[in-house]
Amino acid sequence: MTTTRLADGRELLYFDDSEPYVSGTKTRRLDDPRPLPDRFLPIAGPDGVALPVTGPELRRDPLTGEWIPMAAHRMNRTFLPPADANPLAPAKPGAVYQDGEIPAEDYDVVVFENRFPSLLAVPGVPDAPTVRSGEPMWTVRPAAGRCEVICFSSDPTASLSTVGPRRMRTIIEAWAQRTEALGALPGIEQVFIFENRGKEIGVTLHHPHGQIYAFPYVTPRTATMLTEARAYRLRTGRLLGRDVLDAELEHGERIVLESEHWVAYVPFAARWPVEVHLAPRRDVPDLPSLTDEERGDLATAYLTLLQRLDRFFVGPQGEAIPLPYISGWHQAPVAEGRQDSRLHLQLFSVLRAPGKLKYLAGVESGVGAWISDTTPERIAARLQEIA
Amino acid sequence: MTTTRLADGRELLYFDDSEPYVSGTKTRRLDDPRPLPDRFLPIAGPDGVALPVTGPELRRDPLTGEWIPMAAHRMNRTFLPPADANPLAPAKPGAVYQDGEIPAEDYDVVVFENRFPSLLAVPGVPDAPTVRSGEPMWTVRPAAGRCEVICFSSDPTASLSTVGPRRMRTIIEAWAQRTEALGALPGIEQVFIFENRGKEIGVTLHHPHGQIYAFPYVTPRTATMLTEARAYRLRTGRLLGRDVLDAELEHGERIVLESEHWVAYVPFAARWPVEVHLAPRRDVPDLPSLTDEERGDLATAYLTLLQRLDRFFVGPQGEAIPLPYISGWHQAPVAEGRQDSRLHLQLFSVLRAPGKLKYLAGVESGVGAWISDTTPERIAARLQEIA
Numbered sequence: 128m129t130t131t132r133l134a135d136g137r138e139l140l141y142f143d144d145s146e147p148y149v150s151g152t153k154t155r156r157l158d159d160p161r162p163l164p165d166r167f168l169p170i171a172g173p174d175g176v177a178l179p180v181t182g183p184e185l186r187r188d189p190l191t192g193e194w195i196p197m198a199a200h201r202m203n204r205t206f207l208p209p210a211d212a213n214p215l216a217p218a219k220p221g222a223v224y225q226d227g228e229i230p231a232e233d234y235d236v237v238v239f240e241n242r243f244p245s246l247l248a249v250p251g252v253p254d255a256p257t258v259r260s261g262e263p264m265w266t267v268r269p270a271a272g273r274c275e276v277i278c279f280s281s282d283p284t285a286s287l288s289t290v291g292p293r294r295m296r297t298i299i300e301a302w303a304q305r306t307e308a309l310g311a312l313p314g315i316e317q318v319f320i321f322e323n324r325g326k327e328i329g330v331t332l333h334h335p336h337g338q339i340y341a342f343p344y345v346t347p348r349t350a351t352m353l354t355e356a357r358a359y360r361l362r363t364g365r366l367l368g369r370d371v372l373d374a375e376l377e378h379g380e381r382i383v384l385e386s387e388h389w390v391a392y393v394p395f396a397a398r399w400p401v402e403v404h405l406a407p408r409r410d411v412p413d414l415p416s417l418t419d420e421e422r423g424d425l426a427t428a429y430l431t432l433l434q435r436l437d438r439f440f441v442g443p444q445g446e447a448i449p450l451p452y453i454s455g456w457h458q459a460p461v462a463e464g465r466q467d468s469r470l471h472l473q474l475f476s477v478l479r480a481p482g483k484l485k486y487l488a489g490v491e492s493g494v495g496a497w498i499s500d501t502t503p504e505r506i507a508a509r510l511q512e513i514a
Numbered sequence: 515m516t517t518t519r520l521a522d523g524r525e526l527l528y529f530d531d532s533e534p535y536v537s538g539t540k541t542r543r544l545d546d547p548r549p550l551p552d553r554f555l556p557i558a559g560p561d562g563v564a565l566p567v568t569g570p571e572l573r574r575d576p577l578t579g580e581w582i583p584m585a586a587h588r589m590n591r592t593f594l595p596p597a598d599a600n601p602l603a604p605a606k607p608g609a610v611y612q613d614g615e616i617p618a619e620d621y622d623v624v625v626f627e628n629r630f631p632s633l634l635a636v637p638g639v640p641d642a643p644t645v646r647s648g649e650p651m652w653t654v655r656p657a658a659g660r661c662e663v664i665c666f667s668s669d670p671t672a673s674l675s676t677v678g679p680r681r682m683r684t685i686i687e688a689w690a691q692r693t694e695a696l697g698a699l700p701g702i703e704q705v706f707i708f709e710n711r712g713k714e715i716g717v718t719l720h721h722p723h724g725q726i727y728a729f730p731y732v733t734p735r736t737a738t739m740l741t742e743a744r745a746y747r748l749r750t751g752r753l754l755g756r757d758v759l760d761a762e763l764e765h766g767e768r769i770v771l772e773s774e775h776w777v778a779y780v781p782f783a784a785r786w787p788v789e790v791h792l793a794p795r796r797d798v799p800d801l802p803s804l805t806d807e808e809r810g811d812l813a814t815a816y817l818t819l820l821q822r823l824d825r826f827f828v829g830p831q832g833e834a835i836p837l838p839y840i841s842g843w844h845q846a847p848v849a850e851g852r853q854d855s856r857l858h859l860q861l862f863s864v865l866r867a868p869g870k871l872k873y874l875a876g877v878e879s880g881v882g883a884w885i886s887d888t889t890p891e892r893i894a895a896r897l898q899e900i901a
Contacts, residue, residue, distance in 0.1 A: 186782060186783040187783060188781075188782075188783035188785070189742075189754065189758050189782065189783070190739050190742060190743075190754070190755075190758065190781070191735070191738050191739055191742055192738070192741075192742045192745075193738075193783075193884070195783045195784075195785050195884050195885070195886055196883075196885045196886065197886045197888075197889050197890075198885075198886060198887050198888065198889070245885045259782075260765055262761050262764075262765060264757060264758060264761040264782070265761065265782050317881075319876075319877070319880065319881050319883075321876035321877070321880050322876070323873075323875040323876050328873050328874075328875045329871065329872075329873025329875055330875075338876065340877060340883075342883065346877075346881035346882055346883040347738075347881070347882035347883060348578070348880070348881045348882030348883075349881050349882075351578050351579070351580075351734075351882070352577050352578055354579075355576075355577060355578055355579045356577075358579075367576065367577070368577075370651060371576050371577065371651060374649050374651040374652065377649075378647055378649060394575075394577070395573060395575075395576065395646075395651070395652050396573040396574060396575035396576070396580075396582045397582075398575070398582050453875055453876050453879055453880060454876075455876050455880035455881065457881075473880065475879075484716065485716075486710075486715050486716025487715075487874050487879075488710040488715045488716055488717075488840055489706075489708035489709070489710050489725065489840050489841075489842050490706070490708070490727060490733075492840055492862070492874075493706065493708055493735070493840060493842035493860065494704075494706050494733035494734070494735045494736050494842065494844075495733055495734035495735030495736075495738070496583075496706075496727075496729065496733040496734060496735075497580070497582050498582070498583045498585075498632045499582055499583065499584045499585060500585050501584075501585065502584050502585070503584075
């Protein structure tokens with residue numbers, strides 16, 4: 128791993144597949160010569176008076192108690208790559224790095240802070256919640272987190288499913304490192320690592336990449352899972368995630384992959400048209416807790432799973448349809464509920480059939496009620512069939 | 515209101531705008547002459563042996579404690595209207611009512627059970643939760659609820675925003691009647707009334723219609739709101755929804771409409787690109803609790819709001835862009851938490867700008883964390899500007 132900074136102060140880290148670990152020093156330059164303005168410099172207001180950069184804000188929803196990040200912050204949005212450029216591609220030799228985010232002629236895996244993040248710790252902005260307009264119902268605080276991008280390959284036509292086990296292993300190392308490093312930042316409560324793939328879920332940048340969010344709060348779904356796991360522990364003395372996995376293993380019907388250290392299964396109450404969970408055999412709270420062996424085994428298991436998902440649906444000419452998917456690591460939060468958490472990857476898709484999407488409309492978006500259009504057993508049978 | 519039954523036993527109700535209330539008796543026939551099979555008759559299995567109709571199933575997600583309806587049920591899917599037909603249009607004179615759902619030559623408002631519902635109470639199927647395969651982690655029970663469709667007009671080119679106050683009043687009566695009638699059915703815990711409009715949220719049938727779901731459980735988002743409101747009452751002795759409304763009224767910045775009995779405002783922590791809540795001035799738990807005057811006033815307030823939303827975005831030629839939206843009534847559940855509930859309509863859109871959607875990807879769908887791409891004040895300013 129080689130750490131550097133972009134011209135506007137953002138952190139950028141190279142992770143290499145193999146020795147010599149010289150990222151950013153050989154074909155790459157460690158300084159970023161772009162004229163990017165410092166993100167935290169005061170900017171000129173309409174009357175010429177400098178406005179402080181306050182960063183994004185969190186508002187507490189009084190009806191649900193949930194924190195909602197708001198993009199109300201005055202960011203210095205003076206630079207955006209052209210719409211047809213790929214900002215995640217490596218810079219061409221001799222380029223002045225104007226068009227891209229990565230000032231290097233090549234890279235294996237690179238992680239950097241998102242230029243226009245939803246969560247951002249602004250130096251000097253106090254972190255404590257305050258009340259807006261003297262109204263006790265309206266609580267705000269800085270959205271003091273971090274949003275990072277992780278590029279899986281310098282090849283814009285690659286996909287996570289095709290990077291190969293060695294690269295996947297580097298990616299896993301990067302995920303584990305980011306989980307630890309971001310979790311150690313002041314105020315961070317949860318690190319969420321995920322990938323959105325496919326235009327069906329709004330991805331406009333096809334360069335293979337994922338995202339890492341460091342939240343200054345425990346996210347609502349994670350909080351729900353912790354509440355459930357805690358109640359289970361108080362009732363039974365046991366770890367919920369362990370018993371969920373054991374139930375799947377004992378009955379076997381929805382198991383779709385088993386390796387030395389990992390098990391993939393379609394969960395009993397899968398809510399998406401395609402959904403599979405990948406869990407370690409050993410109880411661990413997060414990615415940093417995995418051993419070398421578990422990481423190596425994960426690299427091949429994850430790749431196998433991704434490749435199989437791309438054969439899940441078949442088009443009219445029998446051609447495989449690359450699955451649009453969301454893939455997210457459920458890890459223990461930084462402090463809260465660690466003893467009730469168990470690491471697992473949730474991989475799911477909104478594709479019901481070729482060309483047919485599940486939409487999150489009134490029932491899902493209005494009252495949070497999910498309805499499955501299929502059964503977990505059908506999903507598992509298909510994943511077993513194409514193994 | 516005139517009640518009748520379709521050939522397969524489903525209930526269908528006509529609601530009329532004005533006297534004489536003769537729906538289903540004059541231009542309509544009350545009997546449905548279609549050869550629809552009874553939905554609850556056993557169907558032939560692959561080996562010719564009759565399989566019982568078990569109806570849809572609820573599975574309890576062990577990780578979250580949420581109930582997930584599964585479309586695993588063996589429904590008698592012997593009939594589907596042609597893909598290009600409008601099953602919500604009134605039947606043509608002399609038609610044998612094969613193509614549509616409504617065996618009448620005209621109607622004002624009609625409500626009927628969805629033919630292939632996600633929730634369905636099947637006679638004779640016991641309602642108690644059971645354990646699947648002897649595995650205590652896997653709890654199932656019948657998805658014994660009801661899914662209804664409500665047609666706002668017999669004119670397929672109409673829209674709820676254009677039906678006019680008299681029709682809107684009839685629709686409100688129908689909503690209130692369904693809330694009461696469905697809430698009185700055994701096992702129903704919550705009635706959710708909503709409308710999905712626009713292809714952007716997956717609506718394929720453009721005939722103006724909404725839906726009514728009667729859930730045999732309190733939905734997750736409603737449960738979260740009740741928890742929050744209960745904690746607020748225990749802390750302050752007050753009704754949360756009342757104080758939320760009062761805070762908006764006192765400061766006024768995000769108020770977008772005021773009538774004698776109703777107030778519309780963009781909430782302090784709005785999470786959607788466009789979001790507005792419409793609440794009564796008087797504390798009421800649900801639609802049936804509204805007085806005649808409040809219902810009449812709601813009809814015009816709701817129409818005003820809908821018409822304004824259709825001017826929210828403007829296209830390149832200055833043309834108004836009909837807003838794709840989801841509109842849902844948050845009502846008190848049937849039994850639980852009624853003292854902590856306050857009726858309000860939540861109207862929101864996934865449209866961020868003409869042609870640009872907010873997608874619910876990793877952050878929202880993975881860990882339930884919402885991120886707003888705008889601010890509530892900007893939404894309110896636009897709605898005030900086009901008033």
